[in-house]
Amino acid sequence: MLKLEKLTKVYPARPGEFAGGIRDADIDLSAGTFFTLLGPSGCGKTTTLRCIAGLETPDSGRIIVGGTPLYDRQAGIAVPLHRRNIGMVFQSYAIWPHMSVFENVAFPMRVSKDRRYSGAEIKTAVGEALDIVGLGGYAQRSATQLSGGQQQRVALARAIVHRPKLLLLDEPLSNLDASLREEMRLELKRLQRELGITAVYVTHDQSEALAMSDVIAVIEKGRMVQVGSPRDIYFSPVNEFVAGFVGHTNILRGRVGADGAGVGPCRSVRLEGGGEIRCRARNGVGPDVAISIRPEDIVLDAGAGPAAAADGTQNVLRGEVTAASFLGNVVHYEIRPENSAQIFRVEAAPATPFDLGSAVTMRFPPEAALAVARG
Amino acid sequence: MLKLEKLTKVYPARPGEFAGGIRDADIDLSAGTFFTLLGPSGCGKTTTLRCIAGLETPDSGRIIVGGTPLYDRQAGIAVPLHRRNIGMVFQSYAIWPHMSVFENVAFPMRVSKDRRYSGAEIKTAVGEALDIVGLGGYAQRSATQLSGGQQQRVALARAIVHRPKLLLLDEPLSNLDASLREEMRLELKRLQRELGITAVYVTHDQSEALAMSDVIAVIEKGRMVQVGSPRDIYFSPVNEFVAGFVGHTNILRGRVGADGAGVGPCRSVRLEGGGEIRCRARNGVGPDVAISIRPEDIVLDAGAGPAAAADGTQNVLRGEVTAASFLGNVVHYEIRPENSAQIFRVEAAPATPFDLGSAVTMRFPPEAALAVARG
Amino acid sequence: PADAASQELVQAAEKEGTVVWYTSMIVDQAVRPLVAAFEKKYPKIDVQFSRASSSDTALKIVNESSAGHVMGDVFDGNGAYIVLRPANLVEPYVADSAAEIPAEYKGPDGYWAAPNVYYLSAAINTDMVSKDDAPKTYQDLLDPKWKNQMVWSVVPQESGAPGFIGNILMTMGQEKGMDYLHKLAAQKITNMDTSQRTVLDRVIVGDFPLALMTYTHHSPISAAKGAPVDWLRMEPVIASPNTVGLVRGAPHPNAGKLLIDFILSKEGQTVLAKGMYLPTNPNVAAKVPDLMANGPRPFKVTMMTPEVVSEGLPKWIKIFNQLFR
Amino acid sequence: MTIEQDWPRVSQQKAGARASWLRLDQTRVLVIALAIILGILVAPPAIILLLRSLSITNPDATVGGWTLTHYLRFFTNPDLYRTLVNSLTFALFSTVVALLFGGTLAWLVERTNTRFKALAYLTTVISMGTPYILYVSAWLFLLGRSGPFNDAWRTMTGTRQVLFNPYSLTGMILIEGFLWSPLVFLLLSSTFRSANADLEEAARMSGAGVLRTVWSVSIRMATPAIAALALFVFIRAIEAFEVPALVGMPGNVDVLTTDVYRSIKESIPPDLGYASAYSVVLLVAVAILLHFYGKLSRNAGRYSTVTGKGYRPRQFDLGKWRPVGDALVIFNFLIVLVLPLLALLWLSLLPYMRPMRPSGVAQFSLANFATVLSSEYYRTLAINTLIVGVVAASVGMILALFTGWLSARRKAGAQFVDQLATMPLVFPGIVMGVAFLMIFLSVPLPIYGTIWALAIAYTVRYLPYGLRYTYAGVLQISNELEEAAGASGATPLQSLRRVIAPLLSPALLSGWLFIFLIATKELAVAVLLSGPSSPVVAVGMYDLWVNGQGGELAAFGLIWAAVMTLVASVFYLAGGRAGGAGAH
Numbered sequence A, B: 001m002l003k004l005e006k007l008t009k010v011y012p013a014r015p016g017e018f019a020g021g022i023r024d025a026d027i028d029l030s031a032g033t034f035f036t037l038l039g040p041s042g043c044g045k046t047t048t049l050r051c052i053a054g055l056e057t058p059d060s061g062r063i064i065v066g067g068t069p070l071y072d073r074q075a076g077i078a079v080p081l082h083r084r085n086i087g088m089v090f091q092s093y094a095i096w097p098h099m100s101v102f103e104n105v106a107f108p109m110r111v112s113k114d115r116r117y118s119g120a121e122i123k124t125a126v127g128e129a130l131d132i133v134g135l136g137g138y139a140q141r142s143a144t145q146l147s148g149g150q151q152q153r154v155a156l157a158r159a160i161v162h163r164p165k166l167l168l169l170d171e172p173l174s175n176l177d178a179s180l181r182e183e184m185r186l187e188l189k190r191l192q193r194e195l196g197i198t199a200v201y202v203t204h205d206q207s208e209a210l211a212m213s214d215v216i217a218v219i220e221k222g223r224m225v226q227v228g229s230p231r232d233i234y235f236s237p238v239n240e241f242v243a244g245f246v247g248h249t250n251i252l253r254g255r256v257g258a259d260g261a262g263v264g265p266c267r268s269v270r271l272e273g274g275g276e277i278r279c280r281a282r283n284g285v286g287p288d289v290a291i292s293i294r295p296e297d298i299v300l301d302a303g304a305g306p307a308a309a310a311d312g313t314q315n316v317l318r319g320e321v322t323a324a325s326f327l328g329n330v331v332h333y334e335i336r337p338e339n340s341a342q343i344f345r346v347e348a349a350p351a352t353p354f355d356l357g358s359a360v361t362m363r364f365p366p367e368a369a370l371a372v373a374r375g
Numbered sequence C: 001p002a003d004a005a006s007q008e009l010v011q012a013a014e015k016e017g018t019v020v021w022y023t024s025m026i027v028d029q030a031v032r033p034l035v036a037a038f039e040k041k042y043p044k045i046d047v048q049f050s051r052a053s054s055s056d057t058a059l060k061i062v063n064e065s066s067a068g069h070v071m072g073d074v075f076d077g078n079g080a081y082i083v084l085r086p087a088n089l090v091e092p093y094v095a096d097s098a099a100e101i102p103a104e105y106k107g108p109d110g111y112w113a114a115p116n117v118y119y120l121s122a123a124i125n126t127d128m129v130s131k132d133d134a135p136k137t138y139q140d141l142l143d144p145k146w147k148n149q150m151v152w153s154v155v156p157q158e159s160g161a162p163g164f165i166g167n168i169l170m171t172m173g174q175e176k177g178m179d180y181l182h183k184l185a186a187q188k189i190t191n192m193d194t195s196q197r198t199v200l201d202r203v204i205v206g207d208f209p210l211a212l213m214t215y216t217h218h219s220p221i222s223a224a225k226g227a228p229v230d231w232l233r234m235e236p237v238i239a240s241p242n243t244v245g246l247v248r249g250a251p252h253p254n255a256g257k258l259l260i261d262f263i264l265s266k267e268g269q270t271v272l273a274k275g276m277y278l279p280t281n282p283n284v285a286a287k288v289p290d291l292m293a294n295g296p297r298p299f300k301v302t303m304m305t306p307e308v309v310s311e312g313l314p315k316w317i318k319i320f321n322q323l324f325r
Numbered sequence D: 001m002t003i004e005q006d007w008p009r010v011s012q013q014k015a016g017a018r019a020s021w022l023r024l025d026q027t028r029v030l031v032i033a034l035a036i037i038l039g040i041l042v043a044p045p046a047i048i049l050l051l052r053s054l055s056i057t058n059p060d061a062t063v064g065g066w067t068l069t070h071y072l073r074f075f076t077n078p079d080l081y082r083t084l085v086n087s088l089t090f091a092l093f094s095t096v097v098a099l100l101f102g103g104t105l106a107w108l109v110e111r112t113n114t115r116f117k118a119l120a121y122l123t124t125v126i127s128m129g130t131p132y133i134l135y136v137s138a139w140l141f142l143l144g145r146s147g148p149f150n151d152a153w154r155t156m157t158g159t160r161q162v163l164f165n166p167y168s169l170t171g172m173i174l175i176e177g178f179l180w181s182p183l184v185f186l187l188l189s190s191t192f193r194s195a196n197a198d199l200e201e202a203a204r205m206s207g208a209g210v211l212r213t214v215w216s217v218s219i220r221m222a223t224p225a226i227a228a229l230a231l232f233v234f235i236r237a238i239e240a241f242e243v244p245a246l247v248g249m250p251g252n253v254d255v256l257t258t259d260v261y262r263s264i265k266e267s268i269p270p271d272l273g274y275a276s277a278y279s280v281v282l283l284v285a286v287a288i289l290l291h292f293y294g295k296l297s298r299n300a301g302r303y304s305t306v307t308g309k310g311y312r313p314r315q316f317d318l319g320k321w322r323p324v325g326d327a328l329v330i331f332n333f334l335i336v337l338v339l340p341l342l343a344l345l346w347l348s349l350l351p352y353m354r355p356m357r358p359s360g361v362a363q364f365s366l367a368n369f370a371t372v373l374s375s376e377y378y379r380t381l382a383i384n385t386l387i388v389g390v391v392a393a394s395v396g397m398i399l400a401l402f403t404g405w406l407s408a409r410r411k412a413g414a415q416f417v418d419q420l421a422t423m424p425l426v427f428p429g430i431v432m433g434v435a436f437l438m439i440f441l442s443v444p445l446p447i448y449g450t451i452w453a454l455a456i457a458y459t460v461r462y463l464p465y466g467l468r469y470t471y472a473g474v475l476q477i478s479n480e481l482e483e484a485a486g487a488s489g490a491t492p493l494q495s496l497r498r499v500i501a502p503l504l505s506p507a508l509l510s511g512w513l514f515i516f517l518i519a520t521k522e523l524a525v526a527v528l529l530s531g532p533s534s535p536v537v538a539v540g541m542y543d544l545w546v547n548g549q550g551g552e553l554a555a556f557g558l559i560w561a562a563v564m565t566l567v568a569s570v571f572y573l574a575g576g577r578a579g580g581a582g583a584h
């Protein structure tokens, strides 16, 4: 459905240096895919979106939607944006201040080319859209009288009201509270499934990305470093950056031991800080690796911990609690292991709290530790 | 430090009806407090902030900062905003498009009344501020060439550059990715502690609120329904709304049994759906109550579960998995109990997944269930 | 000799040092040459002039004096005089140099005198109208061939359409005159609310073959440069003396008198004559003698003295509005 | 609905106002200061206007005795109806012409990738720099009976009839329309320059084509500017003397002002009573119009395009329509600039006026230019005029900046100041001239007869225009940008200087340019106020004009236009660079 080939659009700052944009983006999505662009602020998500929308002219590459090329540098094709039949939510909501909420949402139908909508049709369609975003009562409000979140929701309603084939969403929920955001996620997902819309979704909230997406692309400094399913991205990140960016993790640097010895697929890695750890390894990672251990995979025990830990099946580290922060359903602990400066981050249930300074033992199975490329 | 007395500012739509704003806000914060306004979109957070800043003229009430009244309807006091010496981050970043990033951030110092800053001072101060928000290299960029998140960070830098006594932050991190957001949180917190700044923070991210705040006010439809410490808010919400809004929870409605009988502080509550549950109760809640059970407090077992569950010490419910969504560190399950339509939401570690449709048992201790006022 | 002003006047004037002249004359044909000549003769006196239409000139002086802040010393232009006289803002002064000027160019009791005279008559585009087709008399204007072909300036002064009407009424008498005017109105003359000169240019470019009420001296000026234009001796031709006068309460009365003296003098008039103006002093030769009523080819004139005009103008304008709008 | 929406906001306004009345902050001081300054500048002429309209002018030019005859004359005028209809048609259509022509051009130049944009500016500046009478007469010459068009037509068809008669209502409309299209161009170009591309792109994304986008977003967002322009051109056309006199009268097309014009001309000294009465009537009408216009700022948020979030000015890609855009720009260049200038050039090269025929070429000479350039008289004229122009434009725009800002932000008492500053719009030149004549004569200061008298008069006369530029400009700037400045500790004046003014620079530039260009060719006031020591170009022009030295006049006009263009361009470029983000 959506296909990007070597799509490039960079903003040159001083000659040579890279100021921002997107480089050599390659993507091929089947219809109905929920595709998410994930990446740090300023990495090029919006730029990519704007290129697909036709708001920016790429420097090179091709954009193909449903078989028809929308942009092709060589062939000199560049379909004007209003012919692309795309729904879009702008990061700056771009609500028209001179129109009422209703008019804002109705606009795409009023100007639709494929067919004229009757007043009644528009009224119902807009009504639905507003209900979906939870602004039922606000139709007649002037757009200037809305709160930030409400404006954002109007933008969303405007993007979905005419059921486009392709939906581009630039952080559409960033200003909504958790529960509302969740509601809207579900609504969006439902809509997208029912109508078989292909959605390109920009978010900075990884849990959102993991929960909603069929495919995720992680962008770093304008390059797509990994494209894959949520579980791929989360459980087998290609490198340190992805591992660190998607979800919290503890990164240890080390060198794969010369002997590939170990139980099953396990490797043993000699840590820079000293000490050794047994872990899975992405195949093909060179001797110098970064090891990622998710906080939630580490089990905390008070003091020396149970004898069970003694046997060689698990990695065991002793340390001391240096910080704890309460997040409701979990508590984040920071733990300094003996003989290493590297602070560990561990999640545990709030039921049995550990005090600051108390000695603890960290346990995690080799499967929970993954060796990936550095950088 | 910051004191609000019956602060009211409403936007009446049609006469009578309440369109939005804030009503009868009462707060008294000691210096250096990190105070968070939490509430659904459109509940009146920004309005409150704008009143404190002096951008809106309240309908009634008083605003006192550090002993000096900034606004007092009766006394006819209304200190103009530029004399209030505050730092503010606007929800719409309000970056000045005609200035470079540097000039945007330098502005508060250039116009400062209490003293003139030398060019050098300004340069260093701005440099620091930009580093804090991670925009070191961007000083000379034109403000119109920034990404959304970068603009937001410029706004933040501008607010903190002149070390104000009072800091008003309206969703200052909403457009940043998880890891960056975390970094900035810590930076903010550090700054606020070191300088003893009092901060009023608006966020829609409850984990952020819980992690950062000393005091949280939960606002519903313009009213502050609960003001308290993060743990208060999370563990003993005053009512259904707060319980539901701060963190996920499962709400069951029921009636406290006539007999106050039960182990320790426990009450037994007869559920509307039928069945009975034993739980803690906020003292003074009437016979009709809502019971909140946090998803993370519920333990899931396959099938009938261990015999342990049989004894009366724990509440036990059998049900079937109807949905599961993967969030990285946890999996969210939706579970329909036998003999009840009420869907339960449960969090479990991804280690041992349950399949859709499989039968499970839910266990939770009475302490994990809290009876609160309805509505 | 007559054109040498009395010594004491000169001294008094030189003491005042400057003189301010509100003029309605053309700056580089008349004003600047005159000023130059005057300052050459009296180096100690500096002449400042300000050019405006005679009605604006009047407006200024009236306001200045009512504010007790008179700036102008000397003024010229019929229009101005007609206003200033009844407003009692004109200082009578009989210049010695005026002695040679015929009586008809001087006010009854020394309120004004004219250094030059304007004649107004019809003019044709010689490319479009041959000498013999050209109308000879006012009656000829009624010929159907001139219908829609005539243009005139309708500035509400004796030098515009109202002047023409006045001339007719004065020469033909009331009812014969009115009868003629009715017929003329039927010829549908094009009204142009611009200066007579601009109207003449319309004839030169050929927008119209025939124009009424043009300054006779303008035609030879253009003709000299090759323009296809000539003026018609349609008698009686309108003669309008250009009055010069002294402002009452002038800040520099003596210098003012001296300037007037100079303008009226033979010397002054010679300068004017160079600029194609028509001198009133019989001893000064006009550049184109034919233009003079008393020249080699004399013609009858109707003299529009300020007195005549101020008495008749309102009536003429009324008639004009009734018949020709 | 709107009422219901409005009343609470009004009451909020009041509440805000009341609170702010409790203290004497900068804005209040500013309002009061402006009220005083403007009061001093505007009130006297206004009062004189009113008095004149109610009093008899005696034949000896003294003013005395009260009367209503002037008003009666207006309302009992037998062909009031006919002239009224003519006036309205004239005003309405010339407004449409000006808006369509200037507006389209402004949009093309500022918001699209059309080529030859420089031409558009050149055209505007030069055509505004060219003296009024010259411009009009050039057109009359072109379209006149013996003008090239009719000439060609006759030679082709052999008839003695004319193809087009400029002395007609159509002619009046076209000429007046073209005369004002530069004003439209300048104001709208500054407006469009500050348009927010995000809002337009959102419309495109919703499936709207370029035109639809322009119609439903760009134009709507520009409402304040457009409304202001409509207001202006309409009023100016209703009260215009020149075109009705020069073009209308010969064609016997009478409009309301024809009668007024006569009333001034027919009596010496001019009887200003009727003219004053007329302008008083207009004043009332304008006041009403302005009242509604003022409502625009009630919810200013509707027009704020320069926001603090994702504000990126970008341009439309016309795609295959680009050549059409180019064509339009060039057409404008030819019609509004090249043709009239050619006519002037033709006249200036000939010893006397001749129709545009090859035969004329034989007589070409530079004599006229030589005379002008050699005469030091003209040089003084030029210098005086430049000084007056620069002063008037600068002072005018400063006052306009403050007034426009206060009024657009609905500060307490600002409406009044606004009204005050707008009054001069309806003063006929001559009435204003006389008024200032009387004022300067009666004040002890030695202003009368100096160029400062002119400078002051022009400042007042053109303040209304400057004001509309700034007012519409401020409405475009989102209030939050100012709030942010305030929250950062900037006093209102500081935020005005550091935030509003820079963002407003496009409007300020255009306004300055407009006043400068139009003031330097103003005649009615000039003739009355320029004393012996302060002659200005306009007076020199008038002299040449009545003297019919067409050639010399044309030469002078061309040289003058060149000078103005030079000055204007220098200023514009300099300002444009200073203008920062606002200007491109």
Ligand SMILES: Nc1ncnc2c1ncn2[C@@H]1O[C@H](COP(=O)(O)OP(=O)(O)OP(=O)(O)O)[C@@H](O)[C@H]1O
Residues within 6 Å of the ligand: A144, A145, A146, A147, A148, A149, A150, A175, B011, B019, B020, B021, B039, B040, B041, B042, B043, B044, B045, B046, B047, B048, B091, B204
């Ligand atoms: N100028 C106004 N006129 C009328 N109603 C308004 C105005 N501004 C805000 N409101 C309404 O007041 C309510 C509170 O607005 P506010 O901006 O405080 O919400 P908020 O808590 O900041 O929401 P969000 O988290 O979405 O920003 C909203 O329902 C909004 O519609």
Ligand SMILES: Nc1ncnc2c1ncn2[C@@H]1O[C@H](COP(=O)(O)OP(=O)(O)OP(=O)(O)O)[C@@H](O)[C@H]1O
Residues within 6 Å of the ligand: A011, A012, A019, A020, A021, A039, A040, A041, A042, A043, A044, A045, A046, A047, A048, A091, A204, B144, B145, B146, B147, B148, B149, B150, B175
């Ligand atoms: N018009 C421009 N000129 C120069 N650089 C630009 C321009 N627009 C964006 N950039 C730069 O390009 C980079 C990518 O911008 P983009 O808006 O795509 O980031 P993003 O991924 O959307 O970030 P965010 O999550 O903060 O919105 C940023 O570093 C930004 O500074």
Ligand SMILES: [Mg+2]
Residues within 6 Å of the ligand: A045, A046, A047, A091, A170, B147, B148, B149
């Ligand atoms: Mg972005």
Ligand SMILES: [Mg+2]
Residues within 6 Å of the ligand: A147, A148, A149, B045, B046, B047, B091, B170
């Ligand atoms: Mg808000």
